[in-house]
Amino acid sequence: MTPRLDHEQLLQVLAIEAGVLAGVASDAPSRARVPHCPGLTLGETVRHLGALYRASLSWITTGRKPVEWQREPGPDQSLLEFYRIGLRDVMTELAAHDPADPCASWSKDKTYGFWIRRLAHETTVHRIDVQGAAGLPIAAVDDDVALDGADEVLTEWFVSKLRVLGIRNTQDAVLTVRCEGVDGGWMVRAPRGVDTAAWWMPDLDHARESVNGTVVGRNPQALYLWLWGRKSPWGDPQPDGRRDLTFTGMDAVGQLWALLRLATR
Template structure:
């Protein structure tokens, strides 16, 4: 099976394309100077350019077998941010669709060196920023399907918390174990001066956590990505400081 995803890689490619079109459609009707509340310091135009640039980084990574040193960072003269986004979306979707998800590709996650990694990563990158732009436009963001949200919870915990933080050399200030429960699945996270890890766990393992966080898959997905406040989830029991540390560390991992 390709990668670590909880849903079929064909589904993730479909989500990538659909969410990219939603993002582009929202960009079409949103002035480029509108602030993006969930991304402090960014305007809507900067967000759209960022996503278009990410698509080109990935295209270069796949072509070169490593993170590229050079790529098109911004629209060409006369090209709008929306056109820049759509051009990158079409090119990357075509490239990912040309390769079997199990096919080897360089990535920044040792647990998954396949094209499937990039299908998953781009599906969630695009979904999260689509939510950002819809908020900026003053609209209630479209719902995220439950299977996609569950996979996004797993990616946020396993990839960003468990892999990205150690890559950056970032750790917690105190030991704390937090279980995250949603949609019939549970994850256990451990953070502290000596470890930052996360994995899918059993109910028995979760009972040993210092705190348990729960909510619907969409609530937990948005909360882990900093797109929803603490009122959106439930701390069933335990150490609220450990929960706060989990959330703060994810902000450092995903900034």
């Protein structure tokens, strides 16, 4: 079964993660640098989310890709107020509709559910950024949330976004992506050209594809953060001496990493 959360759960994730992020940002210096994201600061992360919430709301309510939206706090408006108002407005719109209701998006998924999922994970990843910038311990991401997020990165960003951007691969590669202790995983195909693909398989051992590389997370959060570029490309060492991700087929893994960085930038 594909590891997807229902939209009610994801709306709760969005609300909780957004609240944690705001609490951290209210007590931390805005110039603090975000780990693993050169040039990104805590304040810029908060501003980005405030603007993104508004751009997303424009997509939803106008039915087309936005051209203009508020990107900066207004006169006499604090950064956190800008963030909180944007969050409030988009959450009000999302909560007022059935997730299956149609609306515009950059994905093949043209529903309100797409935006609930998208903003839940965008906010979760940036909550991690803000905690890291503030020098705080990174609060854990629940396994089911992390697996849903891994699925979103691979089936939406790696597939849909790369096609929208028209980014072409340089060599053929097929990989498996999975977590220890989790039944199933993703087949990921990156052929020459733009026809990338990724899909969940309940039993990777019976995959008929010839695999050029593998990515294995010791836990769902490690995989989630790696896919979003919030880790070293080769994982991080753990107290027991092992890294939190292991790989085979470094050429294929390197191509996947590079394509993900282009897709999720």
